[in-house]
Amino acid sequence: MIEFKSVTKRYSNGAIGLQDASFTIEKGEFVFVVGPSGSGKSTLLKLILHEEVPTEGEVYVNGFSIHNMRRSEIPYLRRGLGVVFQDFRLLPNKTVYDNVAFAMQIVEAQPKEIRRQVPVALALVGLSKKAKAYPDQLSGGEQQRVSLARALVNNPSILLADEPTGNLDPAISREIMYLLDEINQRGTTVIVATHEKSLVDEMEKRVISLDYGRIVHDVQKGNYTNEA
Amino acid sequence: MKLRTIKYMIREGFSNTYKNLLMTLASLTMVISSLLIFGIFLLVTIILSFNLKQMEKQIAEVVIWLDKDIAPLQADDIELMLKNDERVLKCDRITKEQAFAELNEALEDPSLLEGYTPEFLSESFRLRMKDVAQIDEFTEEIRAVTGVEDIDFPKDFLDKLSLILKWINAGSMFILALLLIISVSIISNTIKLTVYARRKEIGIMKYIGATDWFIRWPFIIEGIIIGLVGAVVSFVITGYLYNALETYINSEAVISGMSLIRMLPLKDIGGQILFVYIIIGVVMGTVGSIISVRKHLNV
Numbered sequence: 001m002i003e004f005k006s007v008t009k010r011y012s013n014g015a016i017g018l019q020d021a022s023f024t025i026e027k028g029e030f031v032f033v034v035g036p037s038g039s040g041k042s043t044l045l046k047l048i049l050h051e052e053v054p055t056e057g058e059v060y061v062n063g064f065s066i067h068n069m070r071r072s073e074i075p076y077l078r079r080g081l082g083v084v085f086q087d088f089r090l091l092p093n094k095t096v097y098d099n100v101a102f103a104m105q106i107v108e109a110q111p112k113e114i115r116r117q118v119p120v121a122l123a124l125v126g127l128s129k130k131a132k133a134y135p136d137q138l139s140g141g142e143q144q145r146v147s148l149a150r151a152l153v154n155n156p157s158i159l160l161a162d163e164p165t166g167n168l169d170p171a172i173s174r175e176i177m178y179l180l181d182e183i184n185q186r187g188t189t190v191i192v193a194t195h196e197k198s199l200v201d202e203m204e205k206r207v208i209s210l211d212y213g214r215i216v217h218d219v220q221k222g223n224y225t226n227e228a
Numbered sequence: 229m230k231l232r233t234i235k236y237m238i239r240e241g242f243s244n245t246y247k248n249l250l251m252t253l254a255s256l257t258m259v260i261s262s263l264l265i266f267g268i269f270l271l272v273t274i275i276l277s278f279n280l281k282q283m284e285k286q287i288a289e290v291v292i293w294l295d296k297d298i299a300p301l302q303a304d305d306i307e308l309m310l311k312n313d314e315r316v317l318k319c320d321r322i323t324k325e326q327a328f329a330e331l332n333e334a335l336e337d338p339s340l341l342e343g344y345t346p347e348f349l350s351e352s353f354r355l356r357m358k359d360v361a362q363i364d365e366f367t368e369e370i371r372a373v374t375g376v377e378d379i380d381f382p383k384d385f386l387d388k389l390s391l392i393l394k395w396i397n398a399g400s401m402f403i404l405a406l407l408l409i410i411s412v413s414i415i416s417n418t419i420k421l422t423v424y425a426r427r428k429e430i431g432i433m434k435y436i437g438a439t440d441w442f443i444r445w446p447f448i449i450e451g452i453i454i455g456l457v458g459a460v461v462s463f464v465i466t467g468y469l470y471n472a473l474e475t476y477i478n479s480e481a482v483i484s485g486m487s488l489i490r491m492l493p494l495k496d497i498g499g500q501i502l503f504v505y506i507i508i509g510v511v512m513g514t515v516g517s518i519i520s521v522r523k524h525l526n527v
Contacts, residue, residue, distance in 0.1 A: 078436065079437035083435050089435075102436075103436045106433055107437055108230055108232075150436070
């Protein structure tokens, strides 16, 4: 499903994003990517999204070769990926419903399909009652749920979350993490880049730890520090 | 592309134009000022070359001299041939008697021609051409006709005039193209502000998997709307100014009894001006949008 083969990413300013990283993520896995700021977590996600391309090595995602693909293919790669960001990235001038429906309009879904799928996605994240609200009328946790619904509405096979709880307080963060777990139970591969030590330890998922762009640990049922 | 997608894009284009009213007005102002500068220059060029062409027509008299001893029947034949020639606008036959009378008048002293008869003069034709550009070709042909002695027309002057016209045309093309490029860059800068304000939206669309064209089209439609509205407004302003100028020049002409400049009636060139404005407005809007969005698509 996702395969990194000796991937190195050097930025044009000389900074190292990733160094000789190799790993495979199978369909249906739940993976935490952890490490200090600048350790390469975001680079890893950006490579999966083709926001960046590897300097060396090969990256395969859902059958696309990230290291060697045409620009025109990028939208189709991304349609198989759902993305959630720390800052939610909702459109402030659209309602919750429209924010989610927007994701389907972009991929030219049928209106009938949109009317059917959007409420399902909103129900999944527990926001059916807020469909008509605007993002600035919601709490941070609720906004992140909207962005989750938007990421899921097109039924992506992989969900990427870059610090999804970075702007949320601990109780809400926990809810979001367990929501991600629930989404994973339904068969979606979930990859979460995070700093949340306690939650990572509590959830006992696979953990890939990065430091200075290198993978220092890759452990099933791991914890944040992996000292075990 | 699917029909509902086209509908979606047109709707988005219109609603964005309206939602970003301030930016729309800013872009519109740029489009209108560019078109007005462009249009005034275009009109000056059109009127200038029209007037030069008029002048050319007035000057371009071709005089065909016949052999002094030509048989009257042969002269009749030549007259018929000239009058039937498609290129000839007007053909006056000047008989020997008329020429003699004219000469007499020109000399202002009848004693000078005493003892002469009209017979020493040649008969001639005075011609106006439909198209001055055909003079060279036409005169070459006529020179070969038996009975034609000589042909006169202000060749040097006409050559110079047509050279001036060519330069005016080339120069105005160059300046118009330059104006167009400047306008497009100014407008794309204005639209860039609109796009910048919506870069977040574009980024989100890219992450969700929108194609570049899906993102571009609403902006292009926005550009086209601004271009069209700008063209119509500019046309109305241009027409108003043109009419005012025409009235002024005509009233001046009445007072002074003559006019140096002849204006073309607006109804003759209005259609062309509107057409040019619309094309340029739409091109400016479209190209401006594409340029402005480009940078933000590389995510």
